[in-house]
Amino acid sequence: MSDKKDYYEVLGVEKNATDEEIKKAYRKMAKKYHPDANPDNKQEAEAKFKEVNEAYETLSDSQKRQMYDQFGHNGPQGGFGGGNGYYSYSSSGFDGFGDFGDLGDIFSSFFGGGFGSRGNKGSNSGPKKGADLRYSLDITFEEAFLGTEKVINISRNENCNTCKGTGAKPGTKPEKCSVCGGTGQIRQVQTTILGQMQTTRPCSNCHGTGEVIKEPCDNCKGKGTVRKQAKIRVKIPAGIDDNQTVVLRGEGEPGEKGGSKGDLYITIHIKKHSIFTRKGNNVICDIPITFTQATLGAEIEIPMVDGTNAKYIIPEGTQPGTKFTIRNKGFKNINSNYYGDFVFTVQVQVPKRLSKEQREILLQLAKTMNEQPPVKKKGLFG
Numbered sequence: 001m002s003d004k005k006d007y008y009e010v011l012g013v014e015k016n017a018t019d020e021e022i023k024k025a026y027r028k029m030a031k032k033y034h035p036d037a038n039p040d041n042k043q044e045a046e047a048k049f050k051e052v053n054e055a056y057e058t059l060s061d062s063q064k065r066q067m068y069d070q071f072g073h074n075g076p077q078g079g080f081g082g083g084n085g086y087y088s089y090s091s092s093g094f095d096g097f098g099d100f101g102d103l104g105d106i107f108s109s110f111f112g113g114g115f116g117s118r119g120n121k122g123s124n125s126g127p128k129k130g131a132d133l134r135y136s137l138d139i140t141f142e143e144a145f146l147g148t149e150k151v152i153n154i155s156r157n158e159n160c161n162t163c164k165g166t167g168a169k170p171g172t173k174p175e176k177c178s179v180c181g182g183t184g185q186i187r188q189v190q191t192t193i194l195g196q197m198q199t200t201r202p203c204s205n206c207h208g209t210g211e212v213i214k215e216p217c218d219n220c221k222g223k224g225t226v227r228k229q230a231k232i233r234v235k236i237p238a239g240i241d242d243n244q245t246v247v248l249r250g251e252g253e254p255g256e257k258g259g260s261k262g263d264l265y266i267t268i269h270i271k272k273h274s275i276f277t278r279k280g281n282n283v284i285c286d287i288p289i290t291f292t293q294a295t296l297g298a299e300i301e302i303p304m305v306d307g308t309n310a311k312y313i314i315p316e317g318t319q320p321g322t323k324f325t326i327r328n329k330g331f332k333n334i335n336s337n338y339y340g341d342f343v344f345t346v347q348v349q350v351p352k353r354l355s356k357e358q359r360e361i362l363l364q365l366a367k368t369m370n371e372q373p374p375v376k377k378k379g380l381f382g
Contacts, residue, residue, distance in 0.1 A: 007055035007068060015069070019060065026056040063132075063265050067245060130253035130262035137246075137266050139236060141273035145283075145305045145331060147238030154232060154264070157225035159254045163217035167224035172215045177206035184210040225254055234266060239281070239332035242270040276305055281331040281340025286347050294318045294348045302344060304329060310342075320348040 008015050011025040029052045031037065038045035058064045135154060159165035168174050176182040180203035187200050202208030216222030232251055240246075245267050252262025270278075277284045283305055293300065297316030301309040310326060323345050330340025354362070366372075 005051065007059055010051050010055040011059065017059075022056065022059050026052065026060070030056075063245060067247070070244070127259035128256040129259045130255040132262040133252045133264045135264060135266045136269060137234070137236075138269045138271060140271050141276055141278075142305055142307075143236065144240050144242075144268070144270045145238065147240075148236045150234045150236065152232050152234055152266070154230055155227060156230055157253050158228045158230070160217060160220035160224055160226050162219035163224065165224045165254065166213075167217055167220060167222045168213050169215040169217050174211035174213050177203060177210055177212050179203055179205040180210065182210040184208040224256075232264070236268065237334055239334040240268055240270075241278070241331075241334075242268065244268050244334075275303070278331065279343075281333055281338070283330045283340065283342045285342075285344050287344045288347050288349050289314060289318070290349055291351065294320070294346065302326070302342075304342065314346065318346055318348075320346065322346050 008017070011017075011022060011029060013021055013025045017025070030049065033045050033048040033052055035042045035045045035049060058068050133154065133156060135152060137150060137152060139148060139150070160167070163170060166174060177184070180186055184203055184206060185200045185208070186203050187198060190197050190199065203210075206212050213222050217224075220226050230251075232248065234246060234248065236246065245265050248264040248266065250261040251264035254261055275285050287300070287302060289298070289300060292298075293314060295316065297314055297318070299311055299313050302312050304310055310329070312324065312326065314324075323343060326342040326344075328339040329342035332339050351358075
């Protein structure tokens, strides 16, 4: 079990907190534990601040939050750390006091824009993680039950092989922007009635990158990436449920300036089955039996999700709608070795037509049970 503190507790919010409540709590905690605001206890503040940032990074992203709510810090057993990365869930961690995305302005407003080398909004001069990608994958009920492996085709940007992702013509390299000095920002000081105020904006010469490509690569036209179709093998674990997400780490868009690749989020959609339905980890279905089987009892064969048949003894006198359970024959719990049950309801089928002999036998049975004789149908002339 992870010894990490619950992310909701870290931010001091309830598990049903809205995005705005989470953001507000993050602002408060980030200001409280920022190292610059705790010069006498900087080491402890840095640890707390790292924890706060990690919590917000997860809870502010709807996909990551959904997976955290399902699996916690560690994800399903055996699902992490493998090269395939399926059902992988982890915070990307905290690299120093790195990229805070659209929250750079929070720290600028608290501490005058002096928060780390990448904390200033608009600065893109440092390594930047690639964009995440989304994909929807349809699988059958049986595939969800047994687990499967699929090959999907996605269109994504990949680093240009000609320039190795630099965007510059081979034999050359990007140069530091002479306008912003490689910072990617232009700082301006304005005098107002409240005093001097410093503002920053992205450099228009390098578009905030801090570098200028004078001789662009002929293959990628200076972008550093080219669009390609990629075939990716995806392992789907047994027991996956509808709308759950498989994450392939590093299968997203390439990063910039040495940044790591983004991730690929694959949302699973399970097709409806003609016989079976799912409730939690239980498999539910209706099984037809005859009138005589219900009355006298019988050994019947039950079709299972894995394609096999299970023998089950129906006791005599079974009533229509009676439920029976076959233990541990349902879906595997994706977080453990626990299995749900196979629950079936018997539906007694009444024959629509009877032979003369069958009818006579049933009439004799009705007499022995003191039942009223059936009403005879009258002919056209009575």
